[in-house]
Amino acid sequence: xxxxxxxxxxxxxxxxxxxxxxxxxxxxxxxxxxxxxxxxxxxxxxxxxxxxxxxxxxxxxxxxxxxxxxxxxxxxxxxxxxxxxxxxxxxxxxxxxxxxxxxxxxxxxxxxxxxxxxxxxxxxxxxxxxxxxxxxxxxxxxxxxxxxxxxxxxxxxxxxxxxxxxxxxxxxxxxxxxxxxxxxxxxxxxxxxxxxxxxxxxxxxxxxxxxxxxxxxxxxxxxxxxxxxxxxxxxxxxxxxxxxxxxxxxxxxxxxxxxxx
Amino acid sequence: xxxxxxxxxxxxxxxxxxxxxxxxxxxxxxxxxxxxxxxxxxxxxxxxxxxxxxxxxxxxxxxxxxxxxxxxxxxxxxxxxxxxxxxxxxxxxxxxxxxxxxxxxxxxxxxxxxxxxxxxxxxxxxxxxxxxxxxxxxxxxxxxxxxxxxxxxxxxxxxxxxxxxxxxxxxxxxxxxxxxxxxxxxxxxxxxxxxxxxxxxxxxxxxxxxxxxxxxxxxxxxxxxxxxxxxxxxxxxxxxxxxxxxxxxxxxxxxxxxxxxxxxxxxxxxxxxxxxxxxxxxxxxxxxxxxxxxxxxxxxxxxxxxxxxxxxxxxxxxxxxxxxxxxxxxxxxxxxxxxxxxxxxxxxxxxxxxxxxxxxxxxxxxxxxxxxxxxxxxxxxxxxxxxxxxxxx
Ligand SMILES: Cc1ncc(COP(=O)(O)O)c(C=O)c1O
Numbered sequence: 264x265x266x267x268x269x270x271x272x273x274x275x276x277x278x279x280x281x282x283x284x285x286x287x288x289x290x291x292x293x294x295x296x297x298x299x300x301x302x303x304x305x306x307x308x309x310x311x312x313x314x315x316x317x318x319x320x321x322x323x324x325x326x327x328x329x330x331x332x333x334x335x336x337x338x339x340x341x342x343x344x345x346x347x348x349x350x351x352x353x354x355x356x357x358x359x360x361x362x363x364x365x366x367x368x369x370x371x372x373x374x375x376x377x378x379x380x381x382x383x384x385x386x387x388x389x390x391x392x393x394x395x396x397x398x399x400x401x402x403x404x405x406x407x408x409x410x411x412x413x414x415x416x417x418x419x420x421x422x423x424x425x426x427x428x429x430x431x432x433x434x435x436x437x438x439x440x441x442x443x444x445x446x447x448x449x450x451x452x453x454x455x456x457x458x459x460x461x462x463x464x465x466x467x468x469x470x471x472x473x474x475x476x477x478x479x480x481x482x483x484x485x486x487x488x489x490x491x492x493x494x495x496x497x498x499x500x501x502x503x504x505x506x507x508x509x510x511x512x513x514x515x516x517x518x519x520x521x522x523x524x
Numbered sequence: 525x526x527x528x529x530x531x532x533x534x535x536x537x538x539x540x541x542x543x544x545x546x547x548x549x550x551x552x553x554x555x556x557x558x559x560x561x562x563x564x565x566x567x568x569x570x571x572x573x574x575x576x577x578x579x580x581x582x583x584x585x586x587x588x589x590x591x592x593x594x595x596x597x598x599x600x601x602x603x604x605x606x607x608x609x610x611x612x613x614x615x616x617x618x619x620x621x622x623x624x625x626x627x628x629x630x631x632x633x634x635x636x637x638x639x640x641x642x643x644x645x646x647x648x649x650x651x652x653x654x655x656x657x658x659x660x661x662x663x664x665x666x667x668x669x670x671x672x673x674x675x676x677x678x679x680x681x682x683x684x685x686x687x688x689x690x691x692x693x694x695x696x697x698x699x700x701x702x703x704x705x706x707x708x709x710x711x712x713x714x715x716x717x718x719x720x721x722x723x724x725x726x727x728x729x730x731x732x733x734x735x736x737x738x739x740x741x742x743x744x745x746x747x748x749x750x751x752x753x754x755x756x757x758x759x760x761x762x763x764x765x766x767x768x769x770x771x772x773x774x775x776x777x778x779x780x781x782x783x784x785x786x787x788x789x790x791x792x793x794x795x796x797x798x799x800x801x802x803x804x805x806x807x808x809x810x811x812x813x814x815x816x817x818x819x820x821x822x823x824x825x826x827x828x829x830x831x832x833x834x835x836x837x838x839x840x841x842x843x844x845x846x847x848x849x850x851x852x853x854x855x856x857x858x859x860x861x862x863x864x865x866x867x868x869x870x871x872x873x874x875x876x877x878x879x880x881x882x883x884x885x886x887x888x889x890x891x892x893x894x895x896x897x898x899x900x901x902x903x904x905x906x907x908x909x910x911x912x913x914x915x916x917x
Pocket of ligand 1: 611612613637638639640641715758759762763764830831875877878901902903
């Protein structure tokens with residue numbers, strides 16, 4: 264199914280796509296299937312399902328914290344795949360694995376990608392797998408599987424590299440909003456808009472989704488003007504109240520949808 | 525050179541640059557330029573002059589007579605402890621600060637474990653008149669207090685790393701995140717032969733002055749320009765890489781790397797990476813590291829903050845897996861004992877890290893007439909509080 268579900272989504276909907284990042288195992292061990300189901304019901308378009316990692320280099324304090332809580336709650340890879348497989352029976356929206364390359368390497372790349380396919384994962388976001396290393400070392404393995412692979416671009420990525428990344432990506436391109444780890448707050452300035460405009464004007468084969476630091480309905484709305492949609496991560500994690508996280512999750516999505524659209 | 529890094533930064537299957545795209549521009553800039561800059565006559569002249577006039581190089585190669593008598597062999601100590609700031613770390617920071625200046629960077633960041641690299645970085649930042657931020661694990665801030673004070677006096681900001689084990693690994697994560705958040709003005713001075721390509725190769729080259737001097741000093745003192753054996757401790761592996769560098773292709777030289785066994789290899793409190801580790805990515809480099817079956821990094825333990833690291837540099841992973849280096853481990857108590865022994869026999873208080881290298885001596889069978897060099901990577905002033913706890917044992 265993998266890439267097909269992603270392709271179908273992007274074929275049918277070209278603007279205002281909303282994706283939510285969750286940390287598996289946060290705020291409680293069994294939260295992920297419930298959250299995914301709820302988010303699907305509330306009209307979220309696709310899910311970035313983060314497998315918590317001990318050393319998440321690209322993440323700011325919020326996701327570092329949710330990751331360490333999730334690991335303490337007992338989240339691990341086999342449980343992660345089990346929960347994805349479970350919720351996959353109930354929802355049809357695309358679900359992407361987000362995690363660090365070492366988790367894949369240690370499991371064994373083939374075995375890991377097989378498990379993704381079996382569980383019903385549609386694509387992968389691996390922030391520390393660089394296009395060069397992928398191309399030179401791992402492309403042949405990944406190509407065997409029907410899974411989207413999403414590479415990131417940042418404000419410092421050259422146009423030539425963006426073209427390379429567009430070639431290697433399948434699913435969409437993850438446009439990192441600013442030169443920062445996840446969860447940086449503050450509005451978009453001129454330099455952000457210039458960068459978004461530049462990306463929008465480029466003839467790319469993949470859809471673009473803006474993420475990192477999308478914390479307000481306002482920023483989500485702006486992002487959607489320049490890309491096919493946006494991903495909200497840290498702001499969503501922060502909004503989750505331990506005691507009634509499903510309610511707070513639902514309120515959060517409603518708020519974003521209402522003010523943005 | 526058999527053990528050189530390839531185009532993508534790999535030593536055999538180890539190394540590379542597993543970096544988020546956010547770091548690509550800065551890493552690519554370094555990859556493209558480091559050798560070019562380091563090899564200019566101008567750079568070499570400045571580097572060598574500072575090593576000589578500022579650091580106090582060459583560091584002596586000292587024949588340790590009483591230690592030799594005890595082990596019935598010939599033991600020389602390469603005295604990196606006598607460098608300005610007290611360890612080998614400054615060889616690398618001098619090189620990298622010149623590089624940072626050359627690239628026009630104005631803000632310096634670093635990670636530190638024992639605080640020796642932090643002090644060495646704060647020192648060269650002061651020398652160059654640049655702003656300096658050093659990340660240090662909260663636990664290390666406590667156990668290496670004298671070095672924290674020195675960094676502050678030197679004008680650096682010391683930022684505590686409060687995640688994970690609150691030691692070197694976490695400080696390195698924070699430094700990398702800082703760099704992601706400051707892509708324009710900042711240069712990251714890594715303190716060991718770890719991290720993404722080109723750092724492992726770059727740091728090894730700056731530290732190679734140790735083995736270069738060793739060759740000349742051995743020739744003058746023993747009539748032969750290589751020893752039978754070199755012993756060095758490895759945290760990330762920079763002092764070892766520097767001590768081995770010019771001898772890597774000389775198979776007559778046995779290379780012995782000593783890892784920190786902590787409370788014992790099987791105790792669950794250890795930092796013996798090559799024994800306990802498997803292949804994986806840490807700090808953007810594919811190497812051997814301590815991890816669980818899901819690839820979650822396991823928090824290491826050692827009495828020595830500078831060896832308390834769950835990985836090793838990719839060069840060392842390659843040297844070990846190809847059989848070029850031999851690995852021994854020294855536990856906390858063995859290291860402390862070896863530290864006291866050197867102090868009482870030779871009047872030299874070694875850093876706890878270096879004491880691990882010395883603790884390998886009783887584990888080696890020496891042949892008559894053999895020459896062994898121990899790389900004495902640093903001095904023990906910073907470790908007095910820890911040593912004194914054992915004074916009456
Ligand atoms: C004196 C001394 N020796 C050794 C080390 C370990 O580092 P490396 O393995 O990079 O030489 C340190 C690190 O802090 C140190 O301070």
